[in-house]
Amino acid sequence: GENVEQHPSTLSVQEGDSAVIKCTYSDSASNYFPWYKQELGKRPQLIIDIRSNVGEKKDQRIAVTLNKTAKHFSLHITETQPEDSAVYFCAAPPGGSYIPTFGRGTSLIVHP
Amino acid sequence: DTAVSQTPKYLVTQMGNDKSIKCEQNLGHDTMYWYKQDSKKFLKIMFSYNNKELIINETVPNRFSPKSPDKAHLNLHINSLELGDSAVYFCASSQDGADTQYFGPGTRLTVL
Secondary structure, eight states: OOOEEEEOSEEEEETTOOEEEEEEEOOTTOOEEEEEEEOTTSOOEEEEEEETTOSEEEETTEEEEEETTTTEEEEEEOSOOGGGOEEEEEBOOOTTOOOOOBOOOEEEEEEO | OOSEEEEOSEEEEOTTOOEEEEEEEOSOOSEEEEEEEOTTOOEEEEEEEETTEEEEEOSOOTTEEEEEEETTEEEEEEOSOOGGGOEEEEEEEESSTTSOOEEOOOEEEEEO
């Protein structure tokens, strides 16, 4: 089955700095790569996603890059703000499967 | 409009009891899921239902049983509750396996 590794498990930055979270996956048939944000006590919610036909997607301060050859994708957050503090999950559902495969999460802490 | 709802939000019960958590989605999605999130924040997939058919069943105890009366509902029944069952349980839905998942607000289960 699909194996998704996410790093780092914890990331601490100063407000205004950039943050990068990386995920690797094993199934070359995977073609959809979402990122979810979970604030304390809340549900996970999609913040950005990318499909395998593009290499990068940007939405204001967040961006996702995908390297299908190397089987990794990354979340980039620029100009971090305290409200960005949350747990971030990547996912890489195996191609043609209903088995959702999530990374183990990254706890991002943005210090004012 | 609430996309994915689940009840109750909190559930406190004694060891050995039987309990149920209900989930409903009004998005018209074909696939619904149940996840367990423990104190370490890992999202563990428990069950996935596609068009009322069980797609996957991870290594969860058979004390847990999903029941889907129709495509919009996926309830979780838990028999003989144990201390280790204490966690937050999330219901989710998506159009298919390679698509955005929409999570319910979560049910915090505490077994005493």
